[in-house]
Each structure stands twice: as C-alpha cells, then as structure tokens.
Amino acid sequence: MKDSCSSASKLLEKYFDQEVTNEERSLVEAHLLDCPACQDELKLMEGLRDMIRTPVEEAVQKEDFPWVWQKIERGIQLEKRPNWWKSLRSWLDITPLHKRRVWIPAIAAIAILILIVTPLLFKKTSSYPGPFVVEYVESQTNNVMVYESEKSKVTVIWLFEGPEMESPAS
Amino acid sequence: MKRIASFFILVLILSLSLASEATAQVQTRIRIIQASNVGSNIDPSLRDVHGQLGSLFNFTSYRLLKDETLSLSPNRPAEISAHKDISLEITLVGQRKDMAELRVMIKRERTDILNTQVRLSPGRTVLIGGPKHGEGVAILALSARF
Numbered sequence: 001m002k003d004s005c006s007s008a009s010k011l012l013e014k015y016f017d018q019e020v021t022n023e024e025r026s027l028v029e030a031h032l033l034d035c036p037a038c039q040d041e042l043k044l045m046e047g048l049r050d051m052i053r054t055p056v057e058e059a060v061q062k063e064d065f066p067w068v069w070q071k072i073e074r075g076i077q078l079e080k081r082p083n084w085w086k087s088l089r090s091w092l093d094i095t096p097l098h099k100r101r102v103w104i105p106a107i108a109a110i111a112i113l114i115l116i117v118t119p120l121l122f123k124k125t126s127s128y129p130g131p132f133v134v135e136y137v138e139s140q141t142n143n144v145m146v147y148e149s150e151k152s153k154v155t156v157i158w159l160f161e162g163p164e165m166e167s168p169a170s
Numbered sequence: 171m172k173r174i175a176s177f178f179i180l181v182l183i184l185s186l187s188l189a190s191e192a193t194a195q196v197q198t199r200i201r202i203i204q205a206s207n208v209g210s211n212i213d214p215s216l217r218d219v220h221g222q223l224g225s226l227f228n229f230t231s232y233r234l235l236k237d238e239t240l241s242l243s244p245n246r247p248a249e250i251s252a253h254k255d256i257s258l259e260i261t262l263v264g265q266r267k268d269m270a271e272l273r274v275m276i277k278r279e280r281t282d283i284l285n286t287q288v289r290l291s292p293g294r295t296v297l298i299g300g301p302k303h304g305e306g307v308a309i310l311a312l313s314a315r316f
Binding site for chain 2: 132133134135136137138139140141142144147152153154155156157158159160161
C-alpha cells in the first residue's frame, strides 16, 4: 500500500493538472478511493488553486484593458514616428524617382515650365484695361476725330485730310 | 512607372499649351472700303456693315477694295497696300485673352498721315476713315477673331 501510495502521489500532481494518460488516471482514481492521505493532498491542491484564481480573476475584471491598449499604442507611435527627413528618404527609397535617369527629364521639364511661365507672370501690359478702344491717335498733318459707340460696338477714327472732303454724319 | 510617365506627359502638355498661349496669333480682318457720293452703289459683300456705315456717314456709295485676314504675331508689323499711294502698317503690340492691341499707321507716299493704337475685342469694329481716295475717301474696317 505504501508503495502504491508513493507511486500514486507522484502522479497526483499530474492528475491535478490533467496531464495524465487514461491508464494513469484509472490508477490514481482507484488509489484515491482507498487512500485518505492522497485525498487530503488533492483537496489541498484544489484549495490552493481556488485561493490564487479568485483574486486574479477579480483583478482582471477590474482592469480597463482598452485604456491599457491605448497607452501601449501611443507608446509605439511615439517610438516609431520618424522626422520629416527620414520620411522623405524612405519615400524616395521606395519610389523609382531616386533613379537618376528619371530625375533628369523631370528637372528638365520643370525648368522648361519655369522658363515659359515666368515671362507670362511678369509680362508687362502695354496699358491698363479700360473701357476705351482708342488708346491714342495722332496726325501731324491733319485734324482727327474719334467717335465711339458702345451700343453698336463701333469706333470711328476720322482723318480730315482736305477741306473739300466729306465728313461723318454725326 | 505608369504614374511617372503620366506626370511627364501632363507636364509636356502644360508646357506646350503655355508655349502656344505665349506665341498665339491674332486673326485680324481688314477691309478697305471706298466711300463716295458718286452713284448709289452698295457693294453686296458689305451687307453686314452697311447698316453701320449708313448710320455713321453721309456717303451714297460704298465699294469694297480689299478684304484681307492677317495672322498677326506680336511686334511684327504687317503692311498692306490700300490703293495707289496709300499703305497701311499694322502691328500687334499687346494681347490678352479676349483683347488685342493694334498699332495702325496710315502712310501716304511713305509719309505718316495717321498713327493710332486701338484695342480690338470680340464683336468690336474700328473704322478708320478720311484719307482721300479717288472721288471719295478710304475707310478701313478692322476687326479681330480670337
């Protein structure tokens, strides 16, 4: 019986942790029926387990896991956020733009664009936009008359070239 | 790679469109009309401006002498011979989206008799008249197409 008890008590811990084989389980259970000492030991193990499990489960229920996860996430972001230069470098590294053969035509195109656009932006207009059609009129030899009609969208510049010539009706 | 190619094509199109804008030409129509009080003949090709001419002048006869459309480039003078000793020099001196500034010089025997600068917008006609022409006067009708 003593031998049987010592061999069964060795398996008792495994039995408690449900790690025994079917044969071992039958052996332990048969022994437990006739051995009050092993029964007490098993009850002690169960008591210890309950003593530990209950406060742990209560602590888990009280803990705010979303808040903990937010803290972890923030920590990850703070650690991993690169500066702008590193971001630019990483972007260049993953794109084919870092290849020189791509940059040359790109720079050439931008330079052409700047050359074309700059004169247009700084182009001087010969005069301010206004309602007048005739900006100036001059004749060193004759008198000149200007008549503008907004209604009919006609402007007349009349040169009085001789006293005998006809003049406009209005 | 397709994205890069698309980007370059876009830049190229933009450059070409800006270049074309920068070197755009203005189509200018110039009609030289002889107006007189000899007879009462109205040239059929002047029907579109006959109403304007009739309301502005006291002439009884209008005859179209020349009808030309010039593609004017900036600061490049174009010369037209109106009739005998009268010639006309037109220069595009300024240009905006819907407006062209033209300098017009009328010469008689290589002497300037009129020098003016006008702005032509869509639908606007500028009539320059007065120089003697035969038994009447010459009237130049200027209009631009954008």
